Amino acid sequence: xxxxxGTVILIFxxxxxxxxxxxxxxxxxxxxxxxxxxxxxxESLRNxxxxxxxxxxxxxxxxxxxxxxxxxxxxxxxxxxxxxxEDAIEYRDIKKYLIHDIDTYxxxxxxxxxxxxxxxxxxxxxxxxxxxSALNKEKYRPIIENYYNKIAPKTGLNxxxxxxxxxxxxxxxxxxxxxxxxxxxxxxxxxxxxxxLLQPRNLVVVDENxxxxxxxRHQSLTDHPVLTNSVTEIFADRxxxxxxxxxxxxxxxxxxxxxxxxxxxSESNVSVHTFSFGGKLTRNNLNFYQKGERIDSTMKGVTIIxxxxxxxxxxxxxxxxxxCESHQDYKGIYGDSSTGVFNGKVVVxxxxxxxxxxxxxxxxxxxxxxxxxxxxxLEIFADDVKCSHGCTIGQLDAEALFYLQSRGIPRKxxxxxxMYAFANNVLESVKIPEVKKRINKLIASKLEVELGFNL
Amino acid sequence: MLKIKNLHAxxxxxxxxxxxxxxxxxxxxxxxxxxxxxxxxTLSSVIAGREEYELTDGEIIFEGEDLNEMxxxxxxxxxxxxxxxxxxxxxxxxxxxxxxxxxxxxRKAHGKEDMPANDMLKLIREKSExxxxxxxxxxxxxxxxxxxxxxxxxxIFQMAILDPKLSILDETxxxxxxDALKVVANGVNKLRREDNAVLLITHxxxxxxxxxxxxxxxLVDGKIVKSGGKELAYELEERGYDWVKEEKTV
Numbered sequence: 001x002x003x004x005x006g007t008v009i010l011i012f013x014x015x016x017x018x019x020x021x022x023x024x025x026x027x028x029x030x031x032x033x034x035x036x037x038x039x040x041x042x043e044s045l046r047n048x049x050x051x052x053x054x055x056x057x058x059x060x061x062x063x064x065x066x067x068x069x070x071x072x073x074x075x076x077x078x079x080x081x082x083x084x085x086e087d088a089i090e091y092r093d094i095k096k097y098l099i100h101d102i103d104t105y106x107x108x109x110x111x112x113x114x115x116x117x118x119x120x121x122x123x124x125x126x127x128x129x130x131x132x133s134a135l136n137k138e139k140y141r142p143i144i145e146n147y148y149n150k151i152a153p154k155t156g157l158n159x160x161x162x163x164x165x166x167x168x169x170x171x172x173x174x175x176x177x178x179x180x181x182x183x184x185x186x187x188x189x190x191x192x193x194x195x196x197l198l199q200p201r202n203l204v205v206v207d208e209n210x211x212x213x214x215x216x217r218h219q220s221l222t223d224h225p226v227l228t229n230s231v232t233e234i235f236a237d238r239x240x241x242x243x244x245x246x247x248x249x250x251x252x253x254x255x256x257x258x259x260x261x262x263x264x265x266s267e268s269n270v271s272v273h274t275f276s277f278g279g280k281l282t283r284n285n286l287n288f289y290q291k292g293e294r295i296d297s298t299m300k301g302v303t304i305i306x307x308x309x310x311x312x313x314x315x316x317x318x319x320x321x322x323x324c325e326s327h328q329d330y331k332g333i334y335g336d337s338s339t340g341v342f343n344g345k346v347v348v349x350x351x352x353x354x355x356x357x358x359x360x361x362x363x364x365x366x367x368x369x370x371x372x373x374x375x376x377x378l379e380i381f382a383d384d385v386k387c388s389h390g391c392t393i394g395q396l397d398a399e400a401l402f403y404l405q406s407r408g409i410p411r412k413x414x415x416x417x418x419m420y421a422f423a424n425n426v427l428e429s430v431k432i433p434e435v436k437k438r439i440n441k442l443i444a445s446k447l448e449v450e451l452g453f454n455l
Numbered sequence: 456m457l458k459i460k461n462l463h464a465x466x467x468x469x470x471x472x473x474x475x476x477x478x479x480x481x482x483x484x485x486x487x488x489x490x491x492x493x494x495x496x497t498l499s500s501v502i503a504g505r506e507e508y509e510l511t512d513g514e515i516i517f518e519g520e521d522l523n524e525m526x527x528x529x530x531x532x533x534x535x536x537x538x539x540x541x542x543x544x545x546x547x548x549x550x551x552x553x554x555x556x557x558x559x560x561x562r563k564a565h566g567k568e569d570m571p572a573n574d575m576l577k578l579i580r581e582k583s584e585x586x587x588x589x590x591x592x593x594x595x596x597x598x599x600x601x602x603x604x605x606x607x608x609x610x611i612f613q614m615a616i617l618d619p620k621l622s623i624l625d626e627t628x629x630x631x632x633x634d635a636l637k638v639v640a641n642g643v644n645k646l647r648r649e650d651n652a653v654l655l656i657t658h659x660x661x662x663x664x665x666x667x668x669x670x671x672x673x674l675v676d677g678k679i680v681k682s683g684g685k686e687l688a689y690e691l692e693e694r695g696y697d698w699v700k701e702e703k704t705v
Contacts (some may be wrong), residue, residue, distance in 0.1 A: 011479040147686075193463075208498075308590060397543070398506070399543050400543045400545055402504075402505055402506065402555075403542070403545070404545075404553075405526065405528045406503050406504070406527045406528075406531055406537050406558045407553075407557040407613060407617065408528050408531035408561040409528060409556055409560045410526075410560060411526065413556070414528075418545065418548075419555060420547070421545055421546060421547030421548040422547060422594075423547075424547045425546060
């Protein structure tokens with residue numbers, strides 16, 4: 001009887017904490033709004049969004065899309081929302097988190113605040129700058145009006161971000177332009193606050209025939225809890241090419257909810273690679289909306305986690321018009337008591353004939369206590385389409401292990417080599433060699449393999 | 456070099472090897488022949504250390520040490536090499552990277568530094584030329600999509616690189632056309648020295664035309680029932696295995 005009462009109290013407490021964070025957010029909104037420049041033009045959007053958040057709240061496991069991911073453990077902290085500006089971070093502190101061996105544009109945010117001395121922006125032919133400045137300049141008003149918050153679905157988390165977001169990356173590639181170097185968007189958390197909630201907001205607009213490569217990373221520099229609720233909207237116009245790389249290798253007290261929405265027009269080609277190697281809880285919402293013909297959408301992911309880490313990939317591809325393709329390839333290696341979720345939904349509308357949609361999700365459970373929930377969802381209303389999906393969950397092949405061992409490779413290295421091989425082929429489509437190299441190294445170090453060759 | 460005494464081995468409580476005795480000395484080539492299901496592949500697996508098999512009696516002594524307690528990789532470090540009947544496909548690891556990993560793992564086991572890149576390249580080039588292996592082949596994923604012949608050639612290539620003391624070639628001739636067989640056999644012959652030995656496991660005599668054994672043993676129902684010189688292989692080719700079985704019954 002005693003223990004039963006205890007359980008009830010525990011549940012009650014979790015609910016209270018969650019309520020507290022929600023209430024605290026709502027009640028701080030007024031003060032936040034007053035602190036903003038009234039000319040940003042987002043006032044009504046924010047007001048509407050906070051109301052939506054009030055109604056929708058944080059998702060719970062009762063939501064079908066959140067069945068296997070509970071936010072309870074990350075919502076319980078007393079987060080601060082508006083940290084002070086931090087100037088003490090130097091380039092040498094963060095260098096290792098950047099792809100620094102090639103020339104890039106860099107947008108560096110420290111505790112959500114833009115750091116001009118660590119960044120390299122441009123307005124020369126292409127616009128790579130910060131959201132706050134774009135919001136305040138008349139010149140960018142049409143882009144903001146046409147694209148800002150146009151494809152992010154109305155969810156509690158998106159509404160929360162829309163209500164509070166005031167900074168992030170603003171990238172606009174005018175038509176027929178090639179971004180001459182990759183763009184890095186890096187968000188650091190310093191630990192000046194005992195717990196920090198960050199809500200970056202990125203907008204990427206790539207006009208006709210243009211091409212851009214973007215690398216995004218969220219990195220905590222502290223063991224204090226950090227929760228990031230990020231929203232990114234990407235618009236690829238006709239024949240545009242966008243390659244987007246997400247590197248998620250955060251500290252064990254940092255959690256990330258990444259909401260990325262992509263709209264593509266005819267003959268555009270967008271790929272998103274997501275490398276999830278660390279963090280307490282990582283949720284990737286990745287939606288593609290195909291508005292045109294002969295569109296190619298690619299989603300690839302490698303997940304390698306351990307301890308009690310949790311990674312959830314939730315993807316949607318909406319095939320609306322004919323002759324388009326989508327390719328999904330997610331691989332995961334789960335060690336210790338880590339848990340993974342893959343929920344991939346493909347919708348093919350009646351008009352979307354000749355669609356080719358491929359989805360595959362392959363997983364290795366490296367330990368007995370690791371878990372993966374994989375759920376492909378295909379909703380096909382057209383009759384002349386090629387759609388395939390496959391999902392595997394397995395252990396390492398014993399015969400292959402024996403083969404490697406019989407060549408003198410110790411069991412631990414053999415396991416590492418096999419897992420490396422399993423995950424590694426997802427990298428074939430990575431177009432920036434330095435990113436490929438970096439990810440290769442990360443994979444090798446995650447698997448604790450000293451490979452007998454240079455990557 | 457290798458002394459097998461009264462070896463009994465089972466898989467899932469089914470006894471496959473029922474008292475094998477075999478001695479191989481440096482410089483010798485032995486062939487084990489026998490009908491399907493006689494235990495030939497089991498013998499090679501047990502020597503190399505495949506986990507599924509349980510050694511229930513007897514011992515395998517290699518260079519004075521009992522192999523039974525060793526992991527497969529330790530056996531490899533001691534100089535035992537098994538050319539697989541069915542080499543495993545490992546997508547995502549190129550032949551070159553696999554070879555480099557194997558070389559350095561063996562060196563590490565002997566307390567040596569990694570092989571310098573130049574020496575590695577030289578070694579790989581030299582051995583791939585010997586086995587007429589195309590350079591493009593080296594960058595492909597290990598055994599993935601290889602033809603039967605390519606797989607076997609790749610096994611002998613690894614043997615050449617790792618330079619083992621005892622090489623066990625399990626049905627290396629199966630799936631090879633005559634040209635590939637000649638290349639493979641030629642490679643094995645070039646690797647023969649006074650201080651190493653070869654154990655050929657085969658169903659047919661064909662391979663023995665090219666790699667000439669010093670001793671031939673006939674394995675039937677988990678036991679060596681007859682041993683002799685290379686002429687025994689021809690006799691088996693002509694008369695089949697039945698007469699040996701009958702002789703045994705008598």
